Amino acid sequence: MQHPDPADPAGAPPPGRPAFPATGRRVLVTGASRGLGRALAEAFAANGDRVAVHHGGRRRDAETTLAGLPGDGHVLLGADLADPRQTAGLADAAAEALGGLDVLVNNAAVNTPHPPAGTSHADWCAAWRRHVDVNLLGTANLSHAVARHLIDQGTGGRIVNIGSRGAFRGEPDHPAYAATKAAVHALGQSLAVALAPHGIAVTSVAPGFIETERVAHRLAGPEGEAIRAQSPYGRVASPQEVAAAVLWLASPQAEWGSGAVLDLNGASHLRS
Numbered sequence: 001m002q003h004p005d006p007a008d009p010a011g012a013p014p015p016g017r018p019a020f021p022a023t024g025r026r027v028l029v030t031g032a033s034r035g036l037g038r039a040l041a042e043a044f045a046a047n048g049d050r051v052a053v054h055h056g057g058r059r060r061d062a063e064t065t066l067a068g069l070p071g072d073g074h075v076l077l078g079a080d081l082a083d084p085r086q087t088a089g090l091a092d093a094a095a096e097a098l099g100g101l102d103v104l105v106n107n108a109a110v111n112t113p114h115p116p117a118g119t120s121h122a123d124w125c126a127a128w129r130r131h132v133d134v135n136l137l138g139t140a141n142l143s144h145a146v147a148r149h150l151i152d153q154g155t156g157g158r159i160v161n162i163g164s165r166g167a168f169r170g171e172p173d174h175p176a177y178a179a180t181k182a183a184v185h186a187l188g189q190s191l192a193v194a195l196a197p198h199g200i201a202v203t204s205v206a207p208g209f210i211e212t213e214r215v216a217h218r219l220a221g222p223e224g225e226a227i228r229a230q231s232p233y234g235r236v237a238s239p240q241e242v243a244a245a246v247l248w249l250a251s252p253q254a255e256w257g258s259g260a261v262l263d264l265n266g267a268s269h270l271r272s
Helices: 035-046 059-067 084-098 121-153 175-198 213-220 224-229 239-249 252-257
Strands: 026-029 050-055 075-078 103-106 157-162 200-207 261-264
Touching: 026 035, 026 084, 035 050, 035 059, 035 103, 035 239, 050 059, 050 084, 059 075, 075 084, 084 121, 103 121, 121 157, 121 175, 121 200, 157 175, 157 239, 175 200, 175 261, 200 239, 200 252, 213 224, 239 252, 239 261
Parallel strands: 026 050, 026 103, 050 075, 103 157, 157 200, 200 261
Antiparallel strands: none
């Protein structure tokens, strides 16, 4: 049995495959217009990586993200992830603009309320269709397209999915969000097994509440105190805390974590 070199915590790659780099990588971050996506782009850029900043409909916000990134060589790319053709085009455009790809972070998602008791059937069906199209199929289709680039390059890679605590504890007002995030976790584990022979590690994170623009009104409103009290720390996560974990999962040292779903919820929901 072969054992990794203790001086090389990531282990040696098979002959012909270069060691996965710790910096200078080509990174595609979806949904990077603001909030967690912006923090992710900033973390990778600060690490010395070049970032493709993806946006759906918030181009101006994405331009702000791009303008604030340290380093050079970053690019702005738009695509509707609900459209499989645009999803494939996004992978191709990112690879062309960056000269290849090394890391994909599937962060883009929709999360609109549709409580079962107060939502019409038509609105319920529309909400589920949109969540499935973007959160699940968009993630699956983009992961496949990027994986094809990584396999063809023969250099290994990392795919990190942004899931959710709601996949485990439920989201009564956002059931399609919780269900699609649970599916994203399962997708990541399937891809982890399928892509390991190509040196591609796939992981997911399951954050709880994050202090972003999207939920600022809830944190500032009457329910804010109850939301913060979900964690024994009495607060919610910062986007930078989650981004730091994602940056590690995309590192050479994290290869053996492939298939993992990492809880990032401040002990607000425990599972075993």
